[in-house]
Amino acid sequence: MAALENRPFVKMNGLGNEIVVLDLRDAPLAVPPEEARALARPDVLPFDQIMALYPPTTEGTSAFVRIINSDGSESGACGNGTRCIALYEAGRTGRDHLLFESVAGLLDCRIAGAAITADMGVPRFGWADIPLAGPVADTRAIELQAGPAEAPVLRAPSVVNVGNPHAIFWVEDIDAVDLAHYGPELEHHPIFPARANISLAQIVGADHIRLKVWERGVGLTRACGSAACATAVAAARLGLTGRRVTVTLPGGDLVIDWRVSDDHMLMTGPAEFEFDGQLSAAMLAGAA
């Protein structure tokens, strides 16, 4: 019998980033990667991330969350999924201020009407924090390129870790580059020993960025909250924008505020319930 058989699930999304919430607090068990991959099949329960909730280990927090990509790998951060679990837990408890733990630290979430704000913590810029394969003095622009060697299409990305690794390539027009083409080789480039989420970013103005993301362990998604945070701080570090920006993704807008007082990244955007149900043997069958 599949480990997850008969477990209830809630399908949600954050700006079209497809999220499955598995509340495992009553009877915790690890999500087998092969069962995650089986569920993610297009005709079963396609998702970008599973947000699996476990019993809290710190007083005052609602749950310890583990984040699983559709390829079964684990991530330290998921901005859109964090807003989803905040809305889920608010629905259960009636509270509008929720705290979660994750491998990357504490996630403080506040709900104000349709706007959910998650404190995504402090970004890290050291080469070993990203991580990169070797020392790099300035992570605002690293030596990496894609496309023909003599005429690279993408070059000199900024890199940052916001609980997960991100590389951001600055381009004139995000629609003029085929991210699905370059995403896989960049995600798996040996310079990124833990792989990386790959973004194309277009500066629209000092307070506005357009963004497309090739997610590690997933592929192209409608939105990626952690990439929006990573891009906002990388743009501010380069002086391309201020510290508060609207990030427009294919699925919609997020507002990122890189707070001056403590360098925390506050991400504000919506989340949505879609439907719920129970995982069946058939959904988990053929797991490989």
Ligand SMILES: N[C@H](CCC[C@H](N)C(=O)O)C(=O)O
């Ligand atoms: N969708 C997520 C990002 C998942 C990150 C994951 N693809 C990884 O780092 O492995 C977000 O909204 O932040």
